[in-house]
Each structure stands twice: as structure tokens, then as C-alpha cells.
Amino acid sequence: xxxxxxxxxxxxxxxxxxxxxxxxxxxxxxxxxxxxxxxxxxxxxxxxxxxxxxxxxxxxxxxxxxxxxxxxxxxxxxxxxxxxxxxxxxxxxxxxxxxxxxxxxxx
Amino acid sequence: xxxxxxxxxxxxxxxxxxxxxxxxxxxxxxxxxxxxxxxxxxxxxxxxxxxxxxxxxxxxxxxxxxxxxxxxxxxxxxxxxxxxxxxxxxxxxxxxxxxxxxxxxxxxxxxxxxxxxxxxxxxxxxxxxxxxxxxxxxxxxxxxxxxxxxxxxxxxxxxxxxxxxxxxxxxxxxxxxxxxxxxxxxxxxxxxxxxxxxxxxxxxxxxxxxxxxxxxxxxxxxxxxxxxxxxxxxxxxxxxxxxxxxxxxxxxxxxxxxxxxxxxxxxxxxxxxxxxxxxxxxxxxxxxxxxxxxxxxxxxxxxxxxxxxxxxxxxxxxxxxxxxxxxxxxxxxxxxxxxxxxxxxxxxxxxxxxxxxxxxxxxxxxxxxxxxxxxxxxxxxxxxxxxxxxxxxxxxxxxxxxxxxxxxxxxxxx
Numbered sequence: 001x002x003x004x005x006x007x008x009x010x011x012x013x014x015x016x017x018x019x020x021x022x023x024x025x026x027x028x029x030x031x032x033x034x035x036x037x038x039x040x041x042x043x044x045x046x047x048x049x050x051x052x053x054x055x056x057x058x059x060x061x062x063x064x065x066x067x068x069x070x071x072x073x074x075x076x077x078x079x080x081x082x083x084x085x086x087x088x089x090x091x092x093x094x095x096x097x098x099x100x101x102x103x104x105x106x107x
Numbered sequence: 108x109x110x111x112x113x114x115x116x117x118x119x120x121x122x123x124x125x126x127x128x129x130x131x132x133x134x135x136x137x138x139x140x141x142x143x144x145x146x147x148x149x150x151x152x153x154x155x156x157x158x159x160x161x162x163x164x165x166x167x168x169x170x171x172x173x174x175x176x177x178x179x180x181x182x183x184x185x186x187x188x189x190x191x192x193x194x195x196x197x198x199x200x201x202x203x204x205x206x207x208x209x210x211x212x213x214x215x216x217x218x219x220x221x222x223x224x225x226x227x228x229x230x231x232x233x234x235x236x237x238x239x240x241x242x243x244x245x246x247x248x249x250x251x252x253x254x255x256x257x258x259x260x261x262x263x264x265x266x267x268x269x270x271x272x273x274x275x276x277x278x279x280x281x282x283x284x285x286x287x288x289x290x291x292x293x294x295x296x297x298x299x300x301x302x303x304x305x306x307x308x309x310x311x312x313x314x315x316x317x318x319x320x321x322x323x324x325x326x327x328x329x330x331x332x333x334x335x336x337x338x339x340x341x342x343x344x345x346x347x348x349x350x351x352x353x354x355x356x357x358x359x360x361x362x363x364x365x366x367x368x369x370x371x372x373x374x375x376x377x378x379x380x381x382x383x384x385x386x387x388x389x390x391x392x393x394x395x396x397x398x399x400x401x402x403x404x405x406x407x408x409x410x411x412x413x414x415x416x417x418x419x420x421x422x423x424x425x426x427x428x429x430x431x432x433x434x435x436x437x438x439x440x441x442x443x444x445x446x447x448x449x450x451x452x453x454x455x456x457x458x459x460x461x462x463x464x465x466x467x468x469x470x471x472x473x474x475x476x477x478x479x480x481x482x483x484x485x486x487x488x489x490x491x492x493x494x495x496x497x498x499x500x501x502x503x504x505x506x507x508x509x510x511x512x513x514x515x516x517x518x519x520x521x
Binding site: 030031044045046047048050051052054055057058072073075076 | 117118119138142145146147150151154155157158160161164185186187188189190
């Protein structure tokens with residue numbers, strides 16, 4: 001098993017965190033999110049993303065509004081809620097502390 | 108060249124060819140199943156449809172209005188498998204931890220039930236059904252059945268008819284899969300139907316190139332029946348998929364039509380078993396009615412009970428009819444219900460029920476003719492009945508012994 005497979009579970013777990021980061025930058029729709037992730041190691045698919053976003057919406061972290069688009073039907077634009085912003089701050093701190101731990105271990 | 112199917116993706120119409128439609132249908136079915144426990148299922152499915160519609164538009168152009176199979180395959184691959192969420196993931200982990208091998212799971216999940224099968228049947232589909240259940244060739248099953256018939260000196264035909272009543276026909280694709288013991292899911296079914304249709308197409312080409320003189324060979328009739336069976340299978344699979352997609356039964360119910368629910372296997376077997384029993388009880392009730400009316404008319408008394416004063420004869424007869432109607436109403440209700448259990452094959456039910464009624468009546472008449480001496484009146488009949496029954500059972504026992512001896516001789520020979 002290469003590094004790719006070993007870290008697969010970790011990447012899956014980090015996806016929610018990354019979505020929060022992407023949405024916090026500006027309002028995005030799903031195709032946008034997929035496009036931004038597609039060039040990274042976290043490339044994912046609609047089949048994974050839509051259920052995840054709906055779960056995050058049920059948890060109150062994100063919300064969407066319909067926006068008319070010039071080419072085609074209206075789309076959902078996602079943005080962070082207050083709860084989502086505080087959750088993002090929490091996760092970012094936690095991530096920094098994990099990072100520090102990993103860097104220090106095994107010196 | 109393929110047929111074009113127009114579908115509705117989140118409010119807009121798109122045209123797909125047949126194979127693309129099948130692929131998309133299978134993907135959406137699987138997604139629906141994965142999201143079974145998800146509270147946002149409807150919304151996520153709508154989002155999927157929208158995403159698929161966006162992807163379809165990429166492949167369409169002013170001069171290209173149909174999404175092809177290869178393009179749909181690419182779209183579905185891009186969409187990726189549907190992650191049901193925590194509930195689905197939790198369920199999957201549980202499955203892995205339960206320690207059951209995946210093979211054990213699939214064989215436990217795929218039921219194997221005895222059905223009668225219409226394709227290739229000669230009479231009632233009993234032999235084809237048995238052949239599918241035991242995975243033996245139909246001809247061998249028929250030989251065994253004929254041998255048993257011979258052994259029991261023709262009385263085995265009753266067993267055959269009993270099986271015909273009790274075992275239900277396999278009508279839906281799900282029932283056909285259960286008849287052979289195959290696991291049932293939309294994709295496998297479509298694959299199988301498509302394989303058969305392709306085989307049939309290949310053979311059709313071969314046949315055409317070998318010329319029409321083969322039409323007059325004896326095998327041709329069987330081959331045409333096979334052709335029809337394959338075509339019917341494929342059409343049925345596609346039709347069922349379309350009907351499922353439209354939710355036909357729900358639609359009918361929504362405008363108030365009464366649609367009987369899909370009868371399960373146990374229901375159909377039970378209905379089949381009840382048919383002769385209820386038929387016999389019904390006939391017995393009718394016989395009792397006829398007898399009562401006869402007794403009342405000829406002796407002005409019902410089996411020795413005189414009519415109460417003041418009630419004329421015609422009133423007594425009407426009362427008898429009313430009582431008969433009341434007593435048989437549960438039986439008649441059960442028979443009505445049994446009819447629906449056979450669903451599409453209701454015509455056959457009616458035929459066999461009538462045939463059984465006639466047969467049972469003839470049998471009773473024959474018994475009476477054989478064993479009952481002439482009687483004067485009711486008292487005489489009751490006196491002579493026990494002897495008649497005794498001689499009947501004696502003869503029956505002799506016949507049973509003859510059959511047992513035959514089996515023993517066969518056993519000794521081996």
C-alpha cells in the first residue's frame with residue numbers, strides 16, 4: 001500500500017474541514033468546489049459531496065440560496081453560517097495543534 | 108441505431124439512447140438505495156439529477172441532440188458512487204464486523220422459491236418450475252413425473268393438479284429471479300436480459316445467412332418459442348423499470364382507484380391451497396342447501412324438525428336461502444381474495460376452479476353410484492350410509508396397499 005492508500009481515510013475525514021475552508025472564502029456552488037479540489041490530492045465527486053453538504057446543512061454549518069445563472073437553471077450557492085465560522089476556527093486551531101504534535105514526535 | 112428515450116432531469120427534458128437510459132436508471136436506483144436512510148434523500152436526488160443534467164449539456168450541441176451510451180457511462184463515472192452518509196457507513200461497518208463472509212451474505216439474501224414458470228411450459232408449468240428450482244433439465248423432470256404417474260396407476264395426476272393450484276406462477280422479474288435462486292437487483296437483471304437479447308440477435312443473423320429452407324425443419328417451432336421468450340423477458344424487464352420509475356400503482360391510488368397490493372409468495376401459495384378446500388366446502392354447503400330444500404318440500408319438515416306454526420312453505424325456503432347466503436359469505440369472500448392473489452393469471456384460476464368444481468361433483472356422483480344402494484327416504488339414507496363408507500374406505504385401503512407394494516418391489520429390485 002502506497003502513501004495514497006494509507007492516507008485515504010484521513011483525506012476522507014478532512015473533507016468536511018476543507019469544504020468549510022472553501023466556503024468561508026466566498027460563496028460557491030458545488031461545481032466550483034469540485035473544480036477547486038480537482039487539482040489537489042482531495043479530488044472528490046458529486047456522489048460524495050452532495051450528501052456531505054446536506055449533512056453539513058442539517059448540522060447548521062452551511063446554508064444555501066438559489067441564484068439565477070445566465071447559462072441554465074438556478075443553482076445553489078453555499079455560504080458559512082455563524083456556527084460554521086466558529087466551527088471552522090475551532091477546527092483550524094485543532095489542525096495546527098495536531099500538526100505541531102506530528103512535527104515534534106519521533107525527533 | 109437505437110431507440111431514443113426522453114427523460115425529465117429536474118424539470119428539463121433530455122434525450123438518451125436506450126443503453127444510456129439503462130445505465131442512468133441503474134445509477135439512480137443504486138443512489139436511491141444508498142440514501143435510503145437519509146432524511147435529505149429527495150433533495151440530494153434532485154441535486155444529482157441537476158448535476159447529471161449539467162453534464163449532459165456538455166455533450167449536446169445544435170447538431171447533436173441525443174446523449175450516447177459511452178457519454179452517459181463517462182457521466183456516471185464522474186459522478187462517482189454515492190456516499191449515503193454516516194448511517195450507511197455505520198451499517199456497512201456493522202456488516203464487516205459481523206464476521207459473515209460476503210458470499211454467505213449474498214446466498215442468504217437471494218431467496219430460492221418454487222414457482223411455476225410459463226416459458227417452455229407444456230401444460231401448467233409445474234415441470235419447468237421444478238426444473239428451475241432443482242437446476243435439472245426440464246425433460247428429465249418430465250420423465251420422472253410421467254414415471255410417478257405410471258406407478259400410481261394414474262392417480263398421480265391429482266398430485267399434479269394439486270401442485271398446479273398451490274404453486275404460483277412467476278410473473279414479475281423478481282419472482283423469476285427467486286425461481287432460479289438468482290439474487291435480484293436492477294443492474295444484474297438488465298445485464299441478463301440484454302445478454303439474452305444479444306444471443307437472440309446473433310442467432311437471428313446466423314439463421315438469416317443459412318437461408319430460409321431451415322424454416323421447415325422440426326426444430327424451428329421450438330426455436331421460435333425461445334425467441335419469443337427472450338423478447339418477452341427483455342420487454343418485461345424494460346417495462347418493469349419504466350413502470351417502477353413512474354410509480355404506476357401509487358399514481359392509480361392517487362386518483363382513487365383500488366389497486367390490490369402485490370401478493371407475496373406465501374399469500375399466493377396459501378390462496379392456491381385454499382382454492383380446492385374452499386371449493387369443496389362451497390360445494391358441500393350447496394349440496395346441504397339443495398338437500399334441505401328437497402327435504403322441506405317433500406316432507407314439510409327439515410330433517411324431522413317440523414316448521415313452526417304460521418310460517419308458510421315458501422317463507423321456510425326463503426329462510427333457508429338466506430341462511431345459506433349468510434353462512435357461505437366468509438367462504439365467498441375468501442374465494443374473491445384468492446382470485447386476486449393470482450393476479451395476471453386470474454383467468455387460469457377461474458378455469459381451474461371451475462374444472463375442479465366439476466371434477467369434484469363428478470367424483471362424488473361416481474362414489475354415490477358405486478357404493479350407495481337405492482334409498483327410500485332420508486332415514487333409509489342415514490342407515491345405509493355407514494356401510495357405504497365402510498366399503499369405500501376398504502377399497503381405498505386396497506388401492507393404497509397396491510401402490511405401496513409396487514414401491515417395495517422397485518426398492519427390492521435395486
